[in-house]
Amino acid sequence: MGMVTESQFHVLAVDDSLFDRKMIERLLQKSSCQVTTVDSGSKALEFLGLSENYCMPGMTGYDLLKKVKESAAFKSIPVVIMSSENVPARISRCLEEGAEEFFLKPVKLADLTKLKPHMMKTKLKNQKLEEIVKPDGNEENAVLIPEIKEDSSVIEILPLHQELESEQLEQTLSSNKRKSMEEAISTDRSRPKYNDITTSV
Amino acid sequence: MLGLGVDRLQADINRLLTSLFHQGVLDEQFLQLQQLQDDTSPTFVYDVINIYFDESDKLLRNLRLLLMDREFSDYKKIGLHLNQLVGSSSSIGARRVRNVCVAFRSASELSNRPGCLRGLEVVEHEYHYLKNMMHEIFQLEQQRLLAAGARYPM
Numbered sequence: 001m002g003m004v005t006e007s008q009f010h011v012l013a014v015d016d017s018l019f020d021r022k023m024i025e026r027l028l029q030k031s032s033c034q035v036t037t038v039d040s041g042s043k044a045l046e047f048l049g050l051s052e053n054y055c056m057p058g059m060t061g062y063d064l065l066k067k068v069k070e071s072a073a074f075k076s077i078p079v080v081i082m083s084s085e086n087v088p089a090r091i092s093r094c095l096e097e098g099a100e101e102f103f104l105k106p107v108k109l110a111d112l113t114k115l116k117p118h119m120m121k122t123k124l125k126n127q128k129l130e131e132i133v134k135p136d137g138n139e140e141n142a143v144l145i146p147e148i149k150e151d152s153s154v155i156e157i158l159p160l161h162q163e164l165e166s167e168q169l170e171q172t173l174s175s176n177k178r179k180s181m182e183e184a185i186s187t188d189r190s191r192p193k194y195n196d197i198t199t200s201v
Numbered sequence: 202m203l204g205l206g207v208d209r210l211q212a213d214i215n216r217l218l219t220s221l222f223h224q225g226v227l228d229e230q231f232l233q234l235q236q237l238q239d240d241t242s243p244t245f246v247y248d249v250i251n252i253y254f255d256e257s258d259k260l261l262r263n264l265r266l267l268l269m270d271r272e273f274s275d276y277k278k279i280g281l282h283l284n285q286l287v288g289s290s291s292s293i294g295a296r297r298v299r300n301v302c303v304a305f306r307s308a309s310e311l312s313n314r315p316g317c318l319r320g321l322e323v324v325e326h327e328y329h330y331l332k333n334m335m336h337e338i339f340q341l342e343q344q345r346l347l348a349a350g351a352r353y354p355m
Contacts, residue, residue: 019252019289026237026245084288106230106292109237 009119010034013157014044014064024082024107024157031112048074061158062094069098078118080157082107210345217338224297226331231294247339253293254332260286261328264321268314279309279317286324298327 011033013024021037028035038044041059050071056063065081068074081094084105091102101114221227238245260282267273283306290299305320 017256017285017289019249019256019292022249022252023292026242026249029242030237030239084284084291105288106233106294108230108233 008032008034009115010036011157012044012047013037014039014041014061015157016040027107027109027112030109031115050074062097064158065094065097065099078115080115082157206348207345210341210348214338214341214345217334217341221334226297226327226334227294228296229294230291230296234293247342250293250335253289253295254335257286257289257328261321261325265325268318268321273314276309276312276317280306283309295331298324298331301327 009032011028013021013028013035015021015024015037016039018039021039025035025037036047038047041061041064044064045067048068050067050073065079068077068079075098078101079094079099080101080103081091081099082103082105083090086104095102100118103111103114218227222231234246234249264279264282267275267279283302286302287299287306290296290302301320301323305317305324308316308320
């Protein structure tokens, strides 16, 4: 639901955790952004239209940040890092790699206003993709902003903390339902209501 | 009569939540979560907390499996799981769970196996307490919705 107006920013959130995807999606929707979420770096690259060469096994969000910043098409896109840890050294490393902002978890609605100046900047340049990415373990989450369409703005958000491919985690967290949920690329359509609340422990 | 039912249920819910805040089980981040719920996403709090429990159940199961393994040595993996737990717990305002996860993580950073086992027990305890409380609140909320739905418009 929601009309995609010319000035609406489209955000790509990349995170292997369904919980984090759900959280950032809602935060962004509340901030009037159109949101797409993917559960891996490779899907993010696919979404951006970057070639297979960019993909590497065990790619972390930090790796994805670097790749996006190295690409001619997307390097000017603003990147935001997300982490639950306030480690200045790691934050600096991401900022040096080209990330524009840092979100400390837990992310609050007010934090999203930090995106506004970057949105305005990219709006002027007619590039409006922001990416929110979560890089590797013990690191911060990086947010990238690549370009998708002329009249849409996209922001990419990346998490720093775990590997985006996260194969080991996936194996141990195997559940068909979860996998199929993770494969889904969600949009900002309103969710179905849950009328019978069954508490499953 | 129906009106009283709704009010009583709401009072029960409020009392439980207030108690959780006073105990430090929940913090102001939980209020942030409630702010994210609206007409376009009317069950957001319920949905996201259930996703949190679903993911956290698995993370905790994995942590236990890892630590129970006699040949265990992968403290880095423990750290990764805990990073996720710390982040998600803080994101729903589960302060006590978050704090005990941080303590557990410190033990893992020192490769302290007994410390990790103790840390895991504490986390499991806090986590299950939170879970039981939230399930009780959700059940009351469900009853409240039903009772409110039975009201006829004047």
